[in-house]
Amino acid sequence: MGTAIARDIFDYDIPMTEKPGLEGYLELVRRRLAGDYEIDEFGCDPLYGQMWWPLFEQLYRNYWRVESTGVEQVPGAGRAMIVANHSGGSYAWDAVMISTALHLEHTRPRYVHYVSTEFFYDTPFLSFDNRKKGAALACREDFVRLLERELLVGVFPEGVKGFLKPNDKRYRVQRFGRGGFVQLAITTGTPIVPVAVVGGEELHFSLGNSRLLAKLVNRLIPQERADSFPVLLNLLPLPVKWRIEFCEPVDLSSYGPEAAMDTLLVQQITEQVRARIQEALDRNLTLRRTMFW
Numbered sequence: 001m002g003t004a005i006a007r008d009i010f011d012y013d014i015p016m017t018e019k020p021g022l023e024g025y026l027e028l029v030r031r032r033l034a035g036d037y038e039i040d041e042f043g044c045d046p047l048y049g050q051m052w053w054p055l056f057e058q059l060y061r062n063y064w065r066v067e068s069t070g071v072e073q074v075p076g077a078g079r080a081m082i083v084a085n086h087s088g089g090s091y092a093w094d095a096v097m098i099s100t101a102l103h104l105e106h107t108r109p110r111y112v113h114y115v116s117t118e119f120f121y122d123t124p125f126l127s128f129d130n131r132k133k134g135a136a137l138a139c140r141e142d143f144v145r146l147l148e149r150e151l152l153v154g155v156f157p158e159g160v161k162g163f164l165k166p167n168d169k170r171y172r173v174q175r176f177g178r179g180g181f182v183q184l185a186i187t188t189g190t191p192i193v194p195v196a197v198v199g200g201e202e203l204h205f206s207l208g209n210s211r212l213l214a215k216l217v218n219r220l221i222p223q224e225r226a227d228s229f230p231v232l233l234n235l236l237p238l239p240v241k242w243r244i245e246f247c248e249p250v251d252l253s254s255y256g257p258e259a260a261m262d263t264l265l266v267q268q269i270t271e272q273v274r275a276r277i278q279e280a281l282d283r284n285l286t287l288r289r290t291m292f293w
Helices: 023-034 048-049 054-061 095-107 126-133 138-148 180-188 210-222 255-262 263-285
Strands: 066-067 079-084 113-116 152-154 191-198 206-210 228-232 243-246
Touching: 023 048, 048 138, 054 095, 079 095, 079 180, 079 263, 095 152, 095 191, 095 243, 113 138, 138 152, 138 180, 180 191, 180 255, 180 263, 191 263, 243 263
Parallel strands: 066 243, 079 152, 079 191, 113 152
Antiparallel strands: 191 243, 206 228
């Protein structure tokens, strides 16, 4: 686990103001209300994202008591791709905690620009929130543009099958599709950092999974297709114990862009990444005494 840095809860890396503590945070609020901020071509608004860190740090340190290892595996500069198992139940808390780990534990903190499905851009608030925090649509064009700008991009290849994982499949990494993220990594010469997240798949008690509820959700949200949908008993996430491990990167620099057309190679690398995440999940699950500690 990285060494915790003592700080006021309103003091953050990548500072947007020279004023310290609460005074600095209020300055961020004033600037936002006055329209004194800029956004990039994807809609990313660093000032907006900065305003969330006090809440996220409290969740990270005191509510979920996250232990992060291997944060140094994430390059401090240049393009890189974070690939993780998916969870959340009520919100993409796994993405939030991965980002928070890098902000609090990494020697050179960076934003993670996640790529998301259409659901997050056709839903009120989620559309606004995702864009402002630096996310982009999970399409090839936006994905490549982010990497070509030497940014850190995050992806959850399990997709909705990971987010809506039934109880009997918790921490069993689902199929990674056809390996589209690997093709893009090879094409752009981007290293892949596998990440295992323990804790996010236990945030809610569930009565099981309902196919009837899934049909209703699919009808209301046609962008997503779920075979079953969990019946959650608690909307407020539980204070479970989280562990996040950033694994050794998969270096693809020895392959040329033409290797992205080799279906067998792409599937082999895809399975390698999935296996690393599964091994790290199994390892970190044994380090917890219970789901709450």
